[in-house]
Amino acid sequence: MNKPRINMYAGIHKALRNFMSDTQARLSRTDAADNDDLQGALAQVRELLSMMRKHLQHEHDFVHPAMNARRRGSAQVAEGDHDHHDWAIDKLLALCDHCASAIGAARFQHLDHLHLQLSVFVGENLVHMNLEETEHNAVLWACYSDEELHAIHERILAVIPPEEMQATMRWMIPALNPAERAGMLLGMRAGMPPPVFEGVLAMARSLISERDAAKLDAALAAPPALAA
Template structure:
């Protein structure tokens, strides 16, 4: 039986979307009407999401870490300070981009691109500490029951729509067996709403990913379109 990993899957989703955002910001045609605002909104949404994620970790994971492995918790606090500064710099660049004069837009776009990549650099280092220092410390000093309780408490704190958003962000970045295992548990818990929940949770998958998932679940794809509320 594999150990409970509180970081792995969600971090894979975050990496994938950060990398995608960097590529798409770098290649965006900033001269096109509305593009500056679109890219600004995307960057601000990302920093908001990452801040909320850090709050969730503090609430449901890191309190246990501080109790059992304070040195590992201290390492994360140092990473948070660097991250906060990078988030602020990115937010400032993002907010000013839509009002930048046309003749300065290209330079402003690149400055925002650099600020985003500074966030990515800092965030990757932070994820590495969580995955190679914090999680091993929790495996050593906390029981599987305690780790399971932490994960269950987080899930219980999410509304149905928040839980679906979490899945949509994470599932495209996971390998097929992991994706299928997660979705299998989700639709099992959904009961009579299983079909609609499956359809709603998989909207961000590519056609190939979705086809493989339905194959792994051994269900016809049409089954997930039965619930009009989620279709």
Template structure:
């Protein structure tokens, strides 16, 4: 079980990844294989989700695992091996999606069913994987690092992301977390960005939320409710 008194760097990003994986699985299951626009939308959906998963693996390897191994050698061995398997899985899923998209209409149905089963197994594997990280990797981090040090690791990880990746993860995180975390994420960005840039960012993320969530976020940030309602 997680300690509620310690900083959990996995919490928000893993909620986002769980939501994104679930969304993509549902999209595959809903696909009308004879509808070309739907097929292209699914192609983009799968590509975006797989890119997010690949990027997350790379970031954890470079920053979180490096920090853990520095003070607890061998503590990342199991998850590092799973990361390598997940990289292979991502390649296989990308190829399966490409095969589906390139297939003639009469050949798509079994390929779509195959992609659904493969992606479902990928989701199941990642859910187990993330739970292990949250329980066992957090235990190592909390034993070896202070909360300030853990936050510094996370900040270095985020700083290394290119702007387009930061935006992609932000758009995945905001709908997946409660108002307090949305306000924390956007509050930090408001401090870091010029007012005009933050206003544009804020307007761009509001459509991700329903009307009540927009109002709650506006209240938490002290932003005009009218701006939230405008979405």
């Protein structure tokens, strides 16, 4: 059986899908008459849009140049999508502001409109991420070795500040399957001081079920050959 190629999109896209679906569901059940409920939901929408914009920037700065360097124009479609997504984020942020400041019946109308527009945004991003995980990965795997892809991924991680990484882990850890989760935590353990890793591990355990936590603990306790 061939070893799977490095997929830079897999983990972060699972995190974003998880965050988008949770936010869309939360917004759909938000009570416009309950100010605390509304403001909490709007805060989550804004947090999601901030993470989405940062993700677009990381791909623009690192992944697309790598693709275009070895296959000219291979990222062109995605770059156009990113321009549209950037515009859509601005639009959604403006809708959040309108919803937050509206009163009476207008608040319900703005909330309904925001929910519908966020649904469109989520749908467009799901299609876009499929493009990246199929067509983009085909280009990256044809043009780069796994060692080179790992280096590109490490350059992305190096520019992500701790607070952004922590926010991403909040949505990524529960979205991964047990093998993916264990592999990520094993990699973190190898590169972190023990006290820092224990904090990450505690956060991971708090985000998953007892059953998944037991699987994670077993993988972390296994000898290296078995854990792999």
